[in-house]
Amino acid sequence: AQKVTQAQTEISVVEKEDVTLDCVYETRDTTYYLFWYKQPPSGELVFLIRRNSFDEQNEISGRYSWNFQKSTSSFNFTITASQVVDSAVYFCALRVGSGYSTLTFGKGTMLLVSP
Amino acid sequence: DTAVSQTPKYLVTQMGNDKSIKCEQNLGHDTMYWYKQDSKKFLKIMFSYNNKELIINETVPNRFSPKSPDKAHLNLHINSLELGDSAVYFCASSQIPRAQYFGPGTRLTVL
Numbered sequence: 001a002q003k004v005t006q007a008q009t010e011i012s013v014v015e016k017e018d019v020t021l022d023c024v025y026e027t028r029d030t031t032y033y034l035f036w037y038k039q040p041p042s043g044e045l046v047f048l049i050r051r052n053s054f055d056e057q058n059e060i061s062g063r064y065s066w067n068f069q070k071s072t073s074s075f076n077f078t079i080t081a082s083q084v085v086d087s088a089v090y091f092c093a094l095r096v097g098s099g100y101s102t103l104t105f106g107k108g109t110m111l112l113v114s115p
Numbered sequence: 116d117t118a119v120s121q122t123p124k125y126l127v128t129q130m131g132n133d134k135s136i137k138c139e140q141n142l143g144h145d146t147m148y149w150y151k152q153d154s155k156k157f158l159k160i161m162f163s164y165n166n167k168e169l170i171i172n173e174t175v176p177n178r179f180s181p182k183s184p185d186k187a188h189l190n191l192h193i194n195s196l197e198l199g200d201s202a203v204y205f206c207a208s209s210q211i212p213r214a215q216y217f218g219p220g221t222r223l224t225v226l
């Protein structure tokens with residue numbers, strides 16, 4: 001069975017600080033996909049990134065960056081120069097295999113960015 | 116253009132009632148899902164449909180019955196509502212193995 005652990009329940013930072021959200025996953029499948037979603041206070045779930053198990057290349061998108069390390073089964077998310085609008089719950093999720101399967105979500109990390 | 120839409124956004128009802136939530140996606144995806152998010156924000160899959168066919172049913176009480184009239188729609192009907200059914204229900208769609216895109220959620224409150 002697969003599992004996603006987000007050990008940080010809540011993180012509070014001051015604007016412009018950098019912050020890293022941790023995600024550790026467990027699966028025995030060699031083919032899998034990792035995702036990050038953002039849930040702002042308004043409640044919707046916004047897709048941020050997808051990574052497959054064969055692509056360990058790190059990704060940067062503006063102030064967001066993701067570090068995928070198979071050796072430690074981690075897929076961490078860093079926000080550089082955080083802003084108040086980054087305040088949200090962030091979910092890491094895992095989907096295994098290339099056929100029909102669903103997302104297994106972590107419990108989420110609530111990020112509070114204060115001015 | 117709304118990609119995944121759900122109606123209603125809020126639903127308040129009494130215990131024992133029957134209610135439905137509708138979901139539509141205009142992304143051309145062939146797979147749709149229902150998730151439940153509890154009060155602690157935990158997200159759990161309930162059902163998954165591929166081309167109108169049920170492919171995943173995750174130990175959900177049979178008071179919950181999904182229906183997919185076509186691959187763009189996946190509705191959720193709940194019979195005999197209980198207090199524990201209060202949650203936010205999210206519909207999602209995807210073209211496997213790509214990302215799932217979620218609707219805005221339906222907040223169900225059972226009194």
